[in-house]
Ligand SMILES: Cc1ncc(C[n+]2csc(CCOP(=O)(O)OP(=O)(O)O)c2C)c(N)n1
């Protein structure tokens with residue numbers, strides 16, 4: 001696979017030096033870049049200040065920009081979300097961290113009833129240019145309250161944008177776009193691939209980001225536009241739609257099975273890049289959707305409906321979904337639960353054989 | 355008044371800062387506590403309004419030489435105190451071993467309660483055996499004081515074939531209805547209003563049982579804590595709400611949770627609830643305030659908020675390295691000492707205990723934990739391949755397995 005495919009369609013400004021980064025470092029670099037450029041950008045959340053966040057995404061930002069621009073919040077996701085809304089309404093561009101996506105819910109009311117609708121209900125008078133970052137997903141032995149993938153709880157809300165990167169390069173470019181976006185953006189970080197592109201084989205060595213082309217990240221400002229998917233691997237046999245960690249797991253599955261799959265990394269779930277999906281499925285006629293979240297009412301349901309609506313006459317097989325099971329995320333049975341390559345391969349074979 | 359506040363650009367965002375960070379000397383200067391024995395003990399019928407001052411004091415019974423002083427000195431036999439001491443030793447030995455087990459890769463996660471042992475244990479002993487507990491993750495002492503089998507705690511931590519929770523929960527997120535120990539949630543403070551609801555149900559049913567619940571200083575910022583306070587006060591629920599102020603919430607000092615200019619006990623004042631603020635490292639004082647609050651609740655006089663003033667002696671969890679955000683000798687400098695040593699000194703001063711007995715009891719605790727550890731590890735430690743039957747994953751999502759789950763179970767295969 002060529003680095004170009006992984007790079008996608010970034011727009012760059014100025015001269016950028018490239019540096020090798022993990023996803024954590026790339027996210028940190030995005031915040032650093034934006035705090036440097038724009039005094040209205042500030043960041044806060046539980047443990048993000050002096051400590052730099054439990055995953056170290058905000059490391060050194062307090063030392064560099066002062067406590068006023070990078071600080072600890074009380075343990076109230078409700079308070080974090082609501083005060084970020086207030087700041088955004090004032091005209092700042094707050095970027096808040098929810099320590100784990102599993103802890104978003106105390107602030108959910110503020111997202112669903114407030115952040116998402118303030119533009120609409122004020123007829124554009126007030127706007128909420130805030131970014132809510134949160135690590136999500138399993139495969140880290142986190143049990144049911146450190147493993148959830150609640151993206152469909154956000155994609156279902158009109159007025160919110162939902163973004164999920166899958167590489168360091170995308171993470172930085174997308175986070176910068178999210179921060180500059182004038183609407184509230186939910187920015188979900190696949191924590192299983194913070195340090196390396198996990199391929200779903202828990203018993204194999206995980207290669208570090210440094211061996212992956214998309215760990216070459218410009219140290220300055222660049223953007224990856226929201227709403228644009230990335231075809232990370234072209235193929236003819238079938239289309240796999242994925243995002244976050246599952247992009248790498250799907251790639252590994254295709255490689256393992258020797259299937260000529262075209263793999264689409266959505267990058268932005270809402271607003272979705274329908275064109276890239278339609279082009280691909282019209283070409284291949286077969287579609288496998290992969291996500292880690294539970295199946296029922298998961299984002300895969302929406303994807304499946306979209307493919308059916310747009311590509312019905314091109315489909316040669318039923319659309320397949322490979323997802324987490326409809327149970328809470330178990331601790332000991334993590335690898336039975338996680339949608340591993342063997343499950344994806346089975347679904348790809350079904351799609352090819354029917 | 356100086357006119358600063360009227361200048362147009364006088365505003366500046368305030369961010370609380372702790373007194374000491376790594377490299378600094380621990381700083382407890384300027385802290386003053388009431389003398390042991392100095393705080394009067396009100397009648398359990400005292401009105402919340404009259405009790406406001408308790409929010410800003412500190413109830414202490416033991417002085418630093420092990421003498422019990424003043425009206426809060428509980429009537430508790432030396433026999434019971436020795437039992438409490440042994441539970442604390444057992445808890446500490448258990449924590450030490452399980453923390454190490456995680457380091458050795460035998461499980462994914464562990465949380466100690468180092469330095470906070472007196473709270474869960476003295477409180478459990480002050481409650482009735484059938485009172486209902488809604489703990490956070492740092493009250494393993496409740497299970498130990500209710501003599502829940504240590505080996506079952508280990509099975510849970512190892513997610514092994516005999517884990518009573520079937521490998522579903524993160525280590526230490528125990529559950530035992532039999533011991534009146536509510537299933538621990540990883541989501542902070544959710545248990546607090548649930549405890550209030552349980553207590554309301556107990557009152558509704560003319561029951562004699564009360565509820566007790568625990569949360570950390572940091573967790574009091576969650577809305578759930580405030581909902582709990584409101585409902586408990588409105589309905590006079592028979593519940594004891596315990597804030598364990600161990601000074602830290604992961605890397606955030608208690609000022610970030612709102613403790614910079616007031617106490618956590620003072621939260622009760624606004625809700626019209628009696629506050630008690632107690633030295634959490636003083637077994638006798640913790641026992642006494644809990645007895646007081648339990649009696650009050652059982653007499654249908656409503657809830658009490660207790661702030662336990664203590665220090666988190668260890669890392670937040672095995673995922674944490676506190677030397678990155680606080681001086682590593684801060685715990686050793688804690689002005690209110692260690693709860694185990696303080697109870698030991700008290701028993702020694704009563705002539706009811708000796709250094710030699712203490713050493714022996716310590717060894718016994720370590721040996722018990724070691725033997726239990728071997729037993730649990732024989733059953734198994736956490737492995738990539740779960741010992742639980744695969745189909746078990748789909749049980750208990752609902753009472754009955756609906757068709758779509760049955761189908762997923764069948765697709766998964768065995
Ligand atoms: C709703 C929610 N938000 C955040 C977290 C992450 N978290 C776990 S423990 C913790 C700190 C809690 O501190 P405190 O309440 O003081 O309890 P302590 O750990 O000191 O006993 C945080 C932020 C969580 N578990 N749940």
Ligand SMILES: [Mg+2]
Pocket residue numbers: 570571572598599600601602603604666
């Ligand atoms: Mg705390």
